[in-house]
Amino acid sequence: MLKIKNLKAGYEEQEILHGVDLEVKAGEIVAIIGPNGSGKSTFLKSIFNLCDVFSGKIIFKDKNITRMPTHELIYEGISYVPQGRQVFSDLTVKENLEMGAFIMENHELLRRNIRDVFEKFPFLKEKQNDYAFTLSGGQQQMLAIARALMQNPELLLLDEPSLGLSPKMTKEVFDKIKAINKEGVSIIVVEQNAKKAVEIAHRTYIFEDGKVALSGGKEILKNKRIKNIYFGGR
């Protein structure tokens, strides 16, 4: 579904990704883990054209989408949830969802999507007229994901969805991610919480210094070197 070949990207002069190859098959959850500064977030941003792509190719459903403008990427079926519970805090919950579907012209579809999202996240329906800043951290993260679902994505890019959340809330968010995937949405999830991410992912890529250091399935947890770096060597 998504094929990335020898991607080099960064910001203006500074190259952060030095040639990344990665693939996501339809229906997969792919986790990306790695230390701070290894280029995980930059990688997601480069797919969504939010940083500078210097060379390489991003192919989505046999179409070259490298450096495609954001609203066109949303049309193609890619949605992105940025790091850190990014909601429109001065807008109501419902307005946040409507803004998720900003590029959508079809009102019938918009109403249906809001209904679907309310079904998946019942608390959003209850709080639809509340301002988003009144929600808890975990609820805001859910709202950010729900906002992306308003765009009917085929591929969802999640940047550190568990950042700053309690373990209980983290579990809820990860359960939702699994549920969304079950409905056929492919997902790339970048995570600090490596163990959790590997557990829900079909395959995992480990980034180091802007390159893929290792990739594989759940067996990656048993890899000695990885164990030492990410799971405290136990």
Added chain:
Amino acid sequence: MITQLIVNGLIAGAIYALVASGFSLIYSTCKFVHFAHGAVIAFSAYFLYFLFSMLGLNFGFSVVLAIIFASILGYGMNLIYKQFRKRKTSSVILLIASFALLIFVESLILILFGADVKTIGYIKIARGLEVFGAIITPLQIAIILISLVLLFLLFFFMKKTKIGKAMRAVSDNKDVAEVVGISSEKIYGYSFIIGSAIAGIAAILVGLEQNLEPMMGTNLMIKGFTGAIIGGIGSVSGAILGSFLLGFVENFGIWFLPSGYKDAIAFIILFIFLLFKPKGILGIKRSVEKE
């Protein structure tokens, strides 16, 4: 006496609110202080003078053209700011650029129309009506009503329409707005068009009520800016509230002080708010909750 002061406060507040709401709308989305907004007001008032008093065109037609002119002028200024934004200049540079535009346009007015005071003279000096002991002219009643209707429409637009909501979204979090496919540059353009159209309407009302002079924009901008600071900069409803407050305080102030101090009152309030409550009346609440 008190009713007269209330009426005078309402008239002044209505004008300040029109200036401040457009300015505040632009500030809230673009996040920089567009002082040249005052120049849009001044030039539009002169443009109405040019069409109606000099060319002798139909008044209604001149008014519509003046409002369109204001929008185009504001949008044109945004195109200049856009060049700065492309180079990722700071908001301080943009502030200086807006001052430069203000001075440029005022000088242009001086060259084109001269320094002497102009009168549009559409409305012959009418005898005021007496309402509860206060004297008010039909034009002044129209100023208050038009302002209130416009401000209500603006409020409705921001709350209920898709573009209005998108403006609030960009104002709130530009990066997320981009992520959901809202182009912030487009929204900046809309804010300038709408904010400047309101400025154009303010220009017409001021132009009919007072004389035109090249520096009128700066004077109005100071009042509008003060109103916006009092109410909480970046909040359109705050700017409206602050402007009416300013109108009342100014007019009640001259009950105690000689009328020459009217402008000084605005400055003193501006300083007090900048020193002790820089986030204004409506601004403070949200910032606490955000932390």
